[in-house]
Amino acid sequence: MSSSDKETTIVAFCCIYCAYAAADLAGSMRLQYPSNVRIIRTPCTGRLEVEYFLRAFENGADGVLVAGCEEGSCHFKEGNLIAKRRVNYARKLLAESGLEAERLKMVNVSAAGARLFTGHVREMAETVQRLGPSPLNRAKTRVQQEIKP
Amino acid sequence: MHSAEPEKATEKATELMKMSVARARLLSPLTGTSxxxxxxxxxxxxxxxxxxxxxxxxxxxxxxxxxxxxxxxxxxxxxxxxxxxxxxxxxxxxxxxxxxxxxxxxxxxxxxxxxxxxxxxxxxxxxxxxxxxxxxxxxxxxxxxxxxxPAATGEYLRGKDQGVITQLELEQRLQKGDFAPGRRNVVMIQCVGSRNEERPYCSRICCSMSVKNALKIKKLDPSAGVYVLYRDIRTYGFREKYYKQAREAGVIFIRYEPDAPPLVSQDNGLVVSVKSPDFPEPVEIETDCVVLSTGVDxxxxxxxxxxxxxxxxxxxxxxxxxxxxxxxxxxxxxxxxxxxxxxxxxxxxxxxxxxxxxxxxxxxxxxxxxxEVGAQVSQVDQSKCISCMTCTKVCPYGAPTVNADHKAEIIAAKCMGCGICAAECPACAIQLNHFESRQFKDMLDELFRSGKEERRPAVVPEKSGVL
Incomplete structure (x- = not known):
């Protein structure tokens, strides 16, 4: 099995006030976007700890998106700016540990930005495709293990 | 969203559900303040x-x-x-x-x-x-x-020729009685500056408005020629009845394509020429009044x-x-x-x-x-608090304070539930109710849990919600 056969997974942490609503709107609008994204709702991107991003990669995520409100319009004033700082820090940690920093990305989407949101997911899916699955990705073996008796 | 790949969509749904169940195991009842x-x-x-x-x-x-x-x-x-x-x-x-x-x-x-x-x-x-x-x-x-x-426009000689007016102006003139149609024709142009790149949406009201004004002109003077140049007529719902009435009254509807909009020239009086996909040749209409449906901004x-x-x-x-x-x-x-x-x-x-x-x-x-709100607020486990004051600095609302015991405390009425303090606390002493660290972590673990690993035992929800 070549590494490119592996199923990839993107974890998207979405702020309930913007990106989560945008993802919901994308559904209402029936926009097509990569199906390997798994959305985790957060009250604000400012809630997210660096540990969560690292945990996702440790478990085998191939890409992590942190989607918060547009800068200046955070529901909690500055949660998204704090998240940006943490994401930038986590990217350094990723690079130091040998993973590509591009696998982790902070994006800003408004609640009406359904197309923008799906665009960001698509972009991350392309990044993951270009970089190949993460060395920590166990997804394909997981599926096979489940099939075997 | 994933209609082209139903299996993948089901897999996504299943995994999202698994993650939610993993989180639900750790949810605890919350009581808010009123x-x-x-x-x-x-x-x-x-x-x-x-x-x-x-x-x-x-x-x-x-x-x-x-x-x-x-x-x-x-x-x-x-x-x-x-x-x-x-x-x-x-x-x-x-x-x-x-x-x-x-x-x-x-x-x-x-x-x-x-x-x-x-x-x-x-x-x-x-x-x-x-x-x-x-x-x-x-x-x-x-x-x-x-x-x-109402959207403003400079198209179709608007502002250059007095005969070019908007639907609103036409309506006001019709009501005042200083609009004499007769003899010449009235040409209405739909979707002016609408449904294009600058204003991609349909303004919804202009089709009905043209039909309304066209019927009014026909009522004042049945011999007046009224032409409506349109892209799609959207007299939705029961308004369709009036579109039918307008056609029966002799209003002529001519379709045009967005890439070939009508041309208005003023050499010998106003002349509107339009190339319709329904006619083999372009149509020229002599008129003294062009009415623009400019949409809503x-x-x-x-x-x-x-x-x-x-x-x-x-x-x-x-x-x-x-x-x-x-x-x-x-x-x-x-x-x-x-x-x-x-x-x-x-x-x-x-x-x-x-x-x-x-x-x-x-x-x-x-x-x-x-x-009753405020159940989703941050809570401090004071036994873990190291009195570093980080929470008091990062909170956008000034909800955390340090009490007489030199421990942080969060004023529930001020807390908006963003969780910035919980993420920032170096001692992990703060948790945001309903969005606890262990809930996030369990969701991430469940998503990537292989089939062979044992399921975690059920847990009894803790009262405080603090790890």
């Missing part, structure tokens, strides 16, 4: 929508602040004269203005601007700027009814209002509701509602229905003396 609701409404915008909403609330016994930017009530309806159903609009508008003005529960702020909005559902503080002075009013719910504006102030209220507007500048179908007249931010043209272009009857719906939703807030 706070008093200021049982007063505030409506931004004194047009038909705003007045309808204000009257609906006032009629239920709530005090309502009605804030209008201009010094006159009525909004865009003041420009309109009659409806498609041949009803006079002016007496209706005058009636609703009179009713609002005489209502003891409505407090008017005419010529006032909203300059700041603070607080939250049940306890908003709205700053107003009126007659050169600042003031502040309190309210429990806000209805946004800021309206819209979002109010220029929307961006500023949206920023103050922290509610979204779309790329076209209209406000966006929380959910198209499930929460159509409210914003995701609790306690703020919307109606009228501020939301999207629509007919007056639709605006009135929406205004009543918004008032009805707002009254679900205002009818309560107390609201």
């Amino acid at each position: 706070f008093a609701v200021d049982q007063t409404g505030l409506v931004i915008g004194g047009g038909v929508s705003g007045m309808t909403a204000a009257l609906a609330l006032a009629g239920q016994g709530f005090k309502v602040h009605l804030v209008e930017k201009s010094d006159r009530l009525g909004g865009r309806a003041l420009d309109l004269r009659y409806t498609l159903e041949h009803e006079d609009i002016s007496p209706f508008v005058a009636g609703i203005v009179k009713e609002a003005e005489e209502h003891p529960n409505i407090i008017f702020h005419l010529g006032a601007d909203v300059t700041n909005v603070a607080g939250f559902i049940g306890q908003f503080k709205v700053s107003l700027f009126q007659d050169g002075t600042d003031s502040e009013v309190s309210c429990g719910a806000i209805i946004v009814a800021t309206g819209a504006a 979002a109010a220029g102030d929307n961006r500023r209002v949206a920023d103050m209220l922290k509610v979204p507007i779309n790329a076209d500048g209209f406000f966006v509701e929380a959910h198209l179908k499930l929460r159509p007249v409210e914003f995701a931010t609790e306690g703020i509602f919307l109606c009228g043209l501020a939301h999207s272009p629509k007919h007056m009857d639709e605006n009135i229905s929406q205004a009543r719906a918004a008032a009805s939703r707002a009254s679900t807030v205002l009818s309560k003396a107390y609201l």
